[in-house]
Amino acid sequence: MKLIISSSELLKGVMSVAKAIPAKSPLPILENFLFDLKGNLLEITASDSELTLKTKIEVESTAEEGRIAVPAKHMMDLLKELPDQPLTINTSSDSSFVCSWASGESTLPYFPAEDYPAITGTDDTAVTVQFPAQSLVDGIASTIYATADDEIRPAMNGIFFDIDLNSTTLVASDSHKLICYTTADVNASEKASFILHKKPAAILKAIIGKDAETVDVSFDSKNAVFQFGNTMVICRLVVGKYPKYRDVIPQNNSNILRINRVQLLNTVRRVSVCSNKASNHVKFDLKSGSLMISAQDLGFSIAAHEQIQCQYDGDELSIGFKSPFIIEILSNMNCGELVMKFLDSKRAALIVPAEDEEESEKICGIIMPIMIS
Secondary structure, eight states, X not given: OEEEEEXXXXXXXXXXXXXXXXSSOSSGGGGEEEEEEETTEEEEXXXXXXXXXXXXXXXXEEEEOEEEEEEHHHHHHHHHHSOSOEEEEEEOTTSEEEEEETXXXXXXXXXXXXXXXXXXXXXXXXXXXXXXXXXXXXXXXXXXXXOOOOSSOGGGGEEEEEXXXXXXXXXXXXXXXXXXXXXXXXOOSSOEEEEEEHHHHHHHHHHOOTTOOEEEEEXXXXXXXXXXXXXXXXXXXXXXXXXXXXXXXXXXXXXXXXXXXHHHHHHHHHHHTTSOTTTOEEEEEEETTEEEEEEEETTTTEEEEEEEXXXXXXXXXXXXXXXXXXXXXXXXXXXXXXXXXXXXXXXXXXXEEGGGTTTTOSEEEEEOOBOOO
């Protein structure tokens, strides 16, 4: 292999796939980038066997095509220290390659590309849909924080993509809270679904740039492939059946609270300072025109309460929540005003942005209450 490439472009390329390099792997070859040079395109691959990232970058010139596996850490460390300039990469017969720049050079080892495991994509049964890039990023950002860390139910550790004929809903839940994000921008000719683990979901959210307009998604029963621009993400899907989330979304909660989201968020943060550190309980006391939020820790003889003027239509109600769950949901919604709907103190509360309440409820959150004394 022999090529000339911009050092800054090569750095950009390796950094865009570096998130898939495992810190430590039972397969040492996976601690390398796979370089595959064909014509004027260099394809760079990184994988941990569960997640694979690929990107293609143009080279300035190619003298000899080839495929080699290069040490990821050493390559990144070298490129980070080089100013932008042409870089010549040339392999030798002693399993090493030379990186030459204007005033110097570095020699690094390489490994046979044949040792790199084959990357499996999707098969002939794959379903293909197209996401607007921003809808996919927003959907992941709106739901990923609600995923679980559950060894017994691995399906809860990812985001459920429920693709329908007219819309697609992304769902995440840890059993204490459930978040749904619905977009009409994505639909399919037939119903389909898959569960994307939170790790590749987080990486997708991080690497989809603002210049990407669409993301092509294909998936079968085992793998999903996300492609945008010159980048491809291949990941193993979570195997399992996702719970029937629509069955737990409250439909008849008749006690309605309308309130400024930031005001409610800041109040819960302040009051929860005095909550019991083991339980993190806060209590909502609702009556017409006002909401009282309170917390106490009897062990340390501390307590706090704060009253907020609001619009509340319904029966007087006292209901308890874990403050971190309320704070997470409110922090990850972008609306100015929100609506909380309650039935009683023992059943789940529904949270939706006020501006979406009469529409398709693009984002909705469900939070389970806790017993209060």
